[in-house]
Amino acid sequence: MGQxxxxxALIMGVLNEHSLAWAITEALVAEGCACGxxxxxxxxxxxxxxxxxxxxxxxxIVPCDVQNDAQLQQxxxxxxxxxxxxxxxxxxxxxxxxxxxxxPFHKTxxxxxxxxxxxxxxxxxxxxxxxxxxxxxxxxxLTLTYGxxxxxxxxxNVMAVAKAxxxxxxxxxxxxxxxxxxxxxxxxxxxxxxxxxxxxxxGFGSMVERNVVKSPLHETIEPEDVGAAALFLCSSGAKRITxxxxxxxxxxxxxxx
Ligand code: NAP
Numbered sequence: 109m110g111q112x113x114x115x116x117a118l119i120m121g122v123l124n125e126h127s128l129a130w131a132i133t134e135a136l137v138a139e140g141c142a143c144g145x146x147x148x149x150x151x152x153x154x155x156x157x158x159x160x161x162x163x164x165x166x167x168x169i170v171p172c173d174v175q176n177d178a179q180l181q182q183x184x185x186x187x188x189x190x191x192x193x194x195x196x197x198x199x200x201x202x203x204x205x206x207x208x209x210x211x212p213f214h215k216t217x218x219x220x221x222x223x224x225x226x227x228x229x230x231x232x233x234x235x236x237x238x239x240x241x242x243x244x245x246x247x248x249x250l251t252l253t254y255g256x257x258x259x260x261x262x263x264x265n266v267m268a269v270a271k272a273x274x275x276x277x278x279x280x281x282x283x284x285x286x287x288x289x290x291x292x293x294x295x296x297x298x299x300x301x302x303x304x305x306x307x308x309x310x311g312f313g314s315m316v317e318r319n320v321v322k323s324p325l326h327e328t329i330e331p332e333d334v335g336a337a338a339l340f341l342c343s344s345g346a347k348r349i350t351x352x353x354x355x356x357x358x359x360x361x362x363x364x365x
């Protein structure tokens with residue numbers, strides 16, 4: 109019997125089979141978890157997501173742009189109707205306009221700054237608020253971040269600022285959701301993995317190379333590594349772990365040289 113048999117998860121952020129959210133889905137499903145999904149409300153995106161998850165016979169596939177509060181409310185009321193309650197919510201979502209990865213950081217416009225922070229950081233707060241009544245006691249809310257929140261990485265720019273806000277939000281949410289319902293809130297800080305979101309980052313190939321050359325393990329990060337870490341953080345083995353940023357980066361983050 110799988111360790112998540114009888115458990116339910118809502119996965120936000122599967123786009124295709126390269127998405128980190130998909131690797132997480134595969135890890136959770138392998139342990140018996142039933143998963144529902146959200147997709148960006150565009151026909152093309154819906155088709156992609158449905159194709160990716162088609163083998164799972166999921167009972168819940170709902171549109172959700174995280175910038176839309178009404179859609180967020182709808183997602184969690186649909187999750188409640190479908191599953192009664194949830195044990196796990198995966199937030200694997202980020203966006204910044206393409207030019208923010210191409211122009212110097214000091215040229216970031218107010219509008220682009222707001223968009224990046226809204227989609228990539230505030231959305232976790234909004235998700236936590238809507239998820240709280242639907243998540244079971246001892247449930248888990250997990251997000252994805254990147255080490256550029258802590259140290260300068262070329263071209264990551266406003267997304268680095270958004271990730272710093274996201275990580276800080278994890279700590280504040282961990283206190284409130286922990287007190288309310290013993291819900292744990294954590295982030296995985298993944299090393300660079302080639303996905304659709306990553307393809308938009310100028311010089312992404314050098315980020316991967318540098319992670320290999322400079323990290324203690326000298327190895328790239330595979331999506332499965334992120335899936336395995338997510339499974340651990342959402343399982344009872346991690347029942348006293350909350351408010352943490354958990355690095356899956358071949359050790360790159362510890363290097364000072
Ligand atoms: P991905 O497959 O492109 O996933 C990003 C997801 O965010 C997509 O499903 C995208 O949907 C969704 N999204 C963007 N704007 C949205 C919005 N307004 N409302 C709802 N969903 C929205 O790329 P990924 O690399 O797996 O990214 C997942 C998470 O991992 C992100 O937080 C990313 O920053 C983080 N991360 C990635 C890496 C890496 O190297 N890949 C490393 C560390 C952390 P659409 O594409 O349909 O818009």
